[in-house]
Amino acid sequence: MQTITTTEALAAYCEAARAHPYITVDTEFLRERTYYSQLCLVQLAMPGTDDDNAVLVDPIEGGDALSLAPLFDLFRDPSVVKVFHAARQDLEIFAVAAGVIPAPLFDTQVAAMVCGFGDQAGYETLVKKIARASVDKSSRFTDWSRRPLSEAQKAYAIADVTHLRQIYEFLAARLDKTGRSAWVQEELSTLANPDTYRTDPAEAWRRLKTRNTAPRFLAILRELARFRESYAQARDVPRSRVYKDDALLELAATKPQSMQDLGRARLLLREARKGEIADGIIAAVKAGLDCPQDDLPRVAENANGKAQANPAIADMLRVLLKARSDQSGVAGRLIASAADLDHLAAGGHDVPALSGWRREVFGEDALRLCRGEIGLVVRGEEVTAVPL
Template sequence: MKTLTTTQALAEFCERAREFPYVTLDTEFLRERTYYSKLCLVQLAYPSDDADAAVLLDPLVDGLSLEPLYELFRNENVVKVFHAARQDLEIFYFDAGVFPKPLFDTQVAAMVCGFGEQVGYETLVRKIVHKPLDKSSRFTDWSRRPLSDAQKTYALADVTHLRDIYEYLAAELKGSDRAHWVEEELEILTNPETYDSHPNESWRRVKTRSNSPRFLAIVRELAAFRESYAQSRNIPRNRVFKDDALVELATIKPKTHADLGQLRLLLREARKGPIADGIVEAVEKGLACPQEDLPVADQGRGKVQVNPALAELLRVLLKAKTESSGVAAKLIASSSDLDAIAAGMRDVPALVGWRREVFGADALRLCEGRVALAAKGQTVKVIEL
């Protein structure tokens, strides 16, 4: 198996790949010790029996540029095929601000084609290619060199079988007229907002028991400092301080470095130096936040007045639509989506795009009393009123 280790070799492979309608790709990366993923390996293949049609690319080699690969990403005559592409795309977006176009994600396509929610690559290989997949190298440290033949074989299998999977799913989508469903999902994957992390919004991920606006203002400032600090030093946010320590900080409101020494959950490294400075400053900013700028907790959908009978009818309708479409229920509408619809809310994902086509339109008609549900044997049918 061939490993590309120079920019020239990568450029030559990408030049050959431009002659084909698609190329399959995958990455191996590490993220345990960094904020941003560290790209360790790229696997590529185009549809050919040539010995060099499937290759590995070693991005850790000094002096190697990924620009030929990004030029291929920009070539709209070649479909770029991934499986579960989100983390792969995040790497390339942060490295070069580029998204592969056109893009095809076999996980998204498979769920639309009736393979269930977030179906794994191994399952698709077994069901479509009818071959077993060796996963013995799943927990490899991909940053270590040299890679063994077993590791290379494992990595390459992630793009060789993907060729057969792509061709099968593309044909299924064409026959079922569901290609636009996939395109809607892929628009999310190629939207920069999917990957951009805004420090001032990171507080919304922190679970707290208090919804006091002043308390949340301190949480907001602490979370923003932590996110910015982690990004600037490329370390995991939990290496700065963990969520439970953040909540403790917002509760205790330390004003000096000495106050930090009294806390139970704060890491020792965070009690001094720039982290300690940032904590004290964030608490001060939260306490001084003007009344009109205090954050308000997202009350979510738990507080809405749900019509329980209507919610149960919507669940029956969803089950019927799931069976008729072959698409997993959780993909079409979540339980909170159903409760929100039953409470009269209309800004719900299940009522937009292809989900509206499959379920949302009839869900609205059910809410409006324009249709009813009837059981016929094991099947639930929608009856016009």
């Protein structure tokens, strides 16, 4: 098992990879102690059954002797498909570190969902069903930043790209046979978009869950989330090290405007009650309280102004989705999310389920169902749509 620790060795491997139609890629990283993922290992494999074609690229052991520039050049090569499984976190590492997103890209998890392997098929499942092999997952949660790596860690890491070759070839062939390759590429457009990996502090509040939709409360929430995100990014620390979500919601509700007020917070960490974080909290609350009326955030209603979905229609849409998922062999959650169904049931139309291949598989009939133009009947073990 070859471990690459120098730029020269990596360049030679990447040059050899250019002679092949694809290369499989995976990473090991840590994120528990940082805002951005810390890259610990990159695994690569060229086509074939020989494990000599698979390598570990070790940026920690390589240190200053290893630059990943040759790998990034390979990622930009349009003649070589870069194959990942559940690629989003891997791609984020490369997008943040070097501003590069591998292209052309193939994600076997997305492809498996299109090819009938169910919702969010795991790598281990695909290895069993397609490669007829097993993966030892005992090293999955080890500390990948510590050196030297054990033989068990290396074997686990390399298996994530060696079996991936057979999985990719199987799924790519099935997609080509069924004419669904374009469906997968449509899904991968989000992963290939650099904006997917940028977190705008001004928009960080939208990921928080709260039942309080009062505009002034949301303004304070927005400013507290903005400060936390900016602080965490600048110092490369996890958001929770600044203050946790429940503390942020408490602060937005209690609106502390002085250090004395801040001292009464129940959920705030001790380190956040003083210094830069405390000053930032008070400034954020003030910014939220002073926000002009026209700039207050508001929770948008759907296109028809209805806040609530019709529960009967929502239930029927779920039945229709299950039927279309079974008939097409495409995972239901890939066709439409629960939020999509509720939005449709509330009269909305601005959902992914109504565009591209999803509209053909599900969206058109979903609209007809909502308009009362079709009904659902059970025939044997199948649910079918009939015109009304």
